[in-house]
Amino acid sequence: MKNRLTALAPLLLIPALGLTACAGGGSTGAADAAETKTLTVYTSEPQAKIDQIVEAFEKTNAGVNVEVFRAATGELKTRIATEKQSGKISADVILAADVPTFETYAAEGTLAKLEIGNAAELDKKFVDQEGFWVGTRIIPTIIAYNTGALTAGPASWAALTEETYKGKIAMPNPDVSGAAAFNTAVWFQEAALGQEWLEKLVANEPTVLESNGPVGQAVAEGSAEVGIVVDYVARELAAKGSPIAVGYPSDGVPYVSQPAGVFADSVNQDIANDFVDFLVSKEGQELAVAQSYLPVREDAGVPEGAPALSEINLLDPDLEKIAAGQSEAVGFFNSLLK
């Protein structure tokens, strides 16, 4: 009998070994929890950028360990929906997407109210009146073009539907990119553009890449001559030396403000609130500027190569209408693609 047990020992070891192997991969152990608090952030920020933000935040908040889960906005929304169904959202902070999504979450009771110490320094339109979210950076969607292929890009959305750009346009997928979904709704509802413009755009056979990153990439390497893309992606590539230039469409620039909020389920409400507040603090905004973003407060400066906010014709549609019409707009756009 004893021999048999010895012989079986390796099999019994399987789960045990698995446990050891995984111990480091999972959540932090109980011993650590006493000393450091872990803050989990869901974000669609590029990995390198969020890494810098976290580093800066951790420096001023000793004892806080920020864990980042980065994914495209669409994925984050799915994850949050799934987690809500199975009980509890496992993150504390969300930094992603667009205001309509946050409005929906706020309405569903998913978000906690914020106390933003820096609120006074910010433009009102970037702060939720009910206090559920705060915009953290202005991300306009613009038209970028490859300077090797073109001397000047299309000056407006209307110009983009011209025959010359047929098959040469790249744009992000509104199913995946939060900004793209938002933009689609804005275009759809903007009187000057609307359904007709969307139809013409799709008739120009754009390449629909997954998200903004690949669009900037495609324009920079020249596989697309023109791209509909968020401006910082294009400006960053230009700064690194890529042959890409930025044009802010004259007929209006839609933008998202990359809102941040705290989940109601969070057990670290205070720290989560601090993290969000940090994002809109002077330091946080200067970091945003250094990361090529347009800031939400005026004392943080402007990134290199970017125009001042006043020079841009920002579109400020009714966000509630956008929220209500977003899925219809995306659905319409998708139906055109088929």
Next chain:
Amino acid sequence: MTTHSIAVSGTATDARIDADGGSAPPPSPQPVPDAGAQRRRVRERDGLGALRAGVWVVLAFLVGLPLLALALQGIQPEARAVFGDPAVAEAALNSMASATGSALLATLAGAFLAVVLERSNVPSRGVLRWLVLLPFLIPPFIGAMAWMALLGANGPVNKTLQDWGIDAKLSIFGGWGVVFLLAVHSYPMAYLVIAAALRRIPGNLEEAARISGAGTTKVLRTVTLPLLRPGLLAAFVLTLVANLSDFGIPALIGLPERYTTLTTLVYRYLASSTTSNPLPAVSAIGLLLLVLAVITVLAQRKLPGGNQVGSAATGMKLELGKAQIPVAIMLWIWVGIICLIPLLALANQALLPAPGIPLTWENLTFENITRTATSPGAAAGIGNSLMLAGGAALCCTVLGLGVALLLTRGKHRSNGALDVAATLPQALPGLVIAVGWLLIAPTLGIFNTGWVILGAYVMAFVALVVQSVRAPLASVSSSLEEAARTAGATPLRALLDVTARLAAPAALTGGVVVLLTAVRELTISILLVAPGTQTLGVSIFNLQQSGDYGGASALALLVALVGIIGLSATAALANRRVDK
């Protein structure tokens, strides 16, 4: 009715254990989940039954549970509604077409390479044999990235063509690109399968044809190829199933042209918020893929095996004569285009500071590589992947060894089912496995932890060890074990002392292959990833998706190189052992 009979047999079993004076019987006549296994365990009374029961319990948990959850979820009426969606039908069609087309191409290429590289006297075939396997050693999604870099509208190929005045506008995107790339990444597997089958053909069958008056090409046509047919079929089925499951290539190459396959459709359902609860729909598609895979696997098991007992005579040498040099040149072009240039394109992207910057010596920089390799995101990805892959390798080695031992040594009527249970997951799209684990994770309380990924990895890769151990084990004469039995060992003892020891090196090799495969895994991880468990594949995919192609390429290049070196070294070691 069934429950009743199970309960009865369970009681009888317990009673007999008691009478036997063996382990303490459970006090109450509860229904036992696998009463049949228990009954057999008692009948054998030799420990082998215990091993078998143990392996079955682990497999039932790792394989049965996720698939059961998937099936239950997938047959709900609301889930089936997904089949009414024309997008699903189109994706299914695309999946079948791309998988069949690419498997056909891969089999043809594999057969050609096997014959030329195994049999002919083409110069430099030693190096070529290794080089043609390169696409196998590079994860498909990284291969896709490499080809995107190579065939971008402004990439090196199109640029060169333009310089020559040809405005070809070659593009890798779209259905044809998917088929081509799937073929590129699966032909090495076809080659390996066919080459193995070719080596199993007894050389004297070909010699008999020679002496009967047939020249080499005639021998190839009338003897070698007909005998190779089962090997060709096996290669076709294997590549078909593998290509049906691939995610990286259709995602990166197909989606931009809106060429959707079932795998990318599932991903889209899961990753985009258009569907409020995507799990039922995804389960239904997963169930469809599961059924497809089961049919394919069962069909393949029905195929006549190509395992003739080979004689010592080596196969006929194919004298190429004057064709020697042209064939060699052709193969080197092949290797260059298919295997080397994409890697260079990847390196090019990794070494340039930003896209669109001309490739000159001054512009090259290691900035991308150092930046990504040292970034916290990548470090976490590498750490997690090593941990998860290591754990998976360990579990797979032990479990796979157990399964292979039972399959090759015990003659038991549950062996057929055991075989299917252990090797079926390999034929399943990673997405199916991932969805299965996504479904059971909340119930098991392991949602959003590394355990889900570990479980899915073990399920997906245990077959690698089973296969690696099985062939050498089958060739170990059972008389070795019988000798141990006559020396006084129980069947289990004999199995562990003799056969398991002999199989251990092969199991280790299998484990290393699991490690190297899991560490670069993308399809499963991307769906199961949670805060703190981001894997290396996901890190690369994230970098790529957020537009940091330089960083993504840098990391991908490192992964590709480590994979190539690691797998080559493992193969070399394994071969050396075989030669001995």
Next chain:
Amino acid sequence: MATIKMTDLGHVYDNGHVGLEGIDLEVRDGEFLALLGPSGSGKTTLLRTIAGFLRPSAGELAIGGRTVAAADVWIPPEKRGLGMVFQDHAIWPHLSVAGNVGYPLKLAGVPRTQISGRVEAVLAQVGLTEYANRKPSALSGGQRQRVALARAIVASPQALLLDEALSALDEPLRARLRLELRALTREEGLTAVHVTHDRAEALGLADRVVVLNNGKIQQVGTPKELLEHPVNSFVATFVSDATLFPGTLVDGNFHADHPGFRLPRTQDGYLNHGAEIIGTKPQTGSRSRRAVAAVDPASVRLKAAGSMDQGEPRPGSPLARVTSALYGRHGYETSLDWAGTQMRVLVNGWVPQEGDMVLPMIERAHVFSQETGVEGKQAA
């Protein structure tokens, strides 16, 4: 039918191993020649060289007067017009019996109508008429080997090559096929080269036997010549299981190192009665030289230790102990330990028991002067 002529044939493997060296041999028209030797002796290498699966690195090979291999000549196997039977039959599993047998004819361009007739005739010859349409998997081992034989002779080859053709079969079947093979080759007047490691088979079947060792021909001769006049100690031990006794040859007389080794004396006292001395006979008065005596099991008589009081007195002769005695067809195959020398003796007429003490009486021996080469003529 044709002759096969080998001139100074040599083969060196890629790894430097010498497979064949200096093979001079002529297989006569219609002759059944056996290649005999231990494994690694080069017999299969030689057969495969004749078949054309190996290219000799030296020498010439001619079949039916046509040079098929030389320094600047190379005829591939399919153009040599040979038939070959492989050890594990090498029947193509994807073709029927008739398909297998008809294959060489098809390749030779024989019209389809004639093929079926010829196949039928050959299948009748090997007794497989009713199996023509079966798949090989449905045949027994013996039947498969018959199919292989039919396939090898169907196109009337210049010569038939047999590579351990019967070795994979069980004994009774093997004996029967051996007879059938002999009859068939006689009937067809086939030149046959048969590789085997089975001495009885080689001696029983062949007109002449070639004994090979280390890639060199040791002896060519009829079975009787090999048994009665082996040219060296290797042939004697390999063909007859002879026991070797090293010793010294002085003035034509052999003195073994072994204390018990005695050859019968003649009346005139000539020491080496019954010894066949092979190799150049040392001139009288010349210095002594080392030599070896080979004693085959049938040339020894055993005397039980008890009956030693009469007959030749053997002062100092050690006794031998019986270590085993196995009953065989020709008597008890007895092994002795004779003062440290393991000896094999064939005993008839009485039953040796293990542990018996006996005195071996050597009646005949072949003495090989170690300076003689393989070519040395026998002398007596």
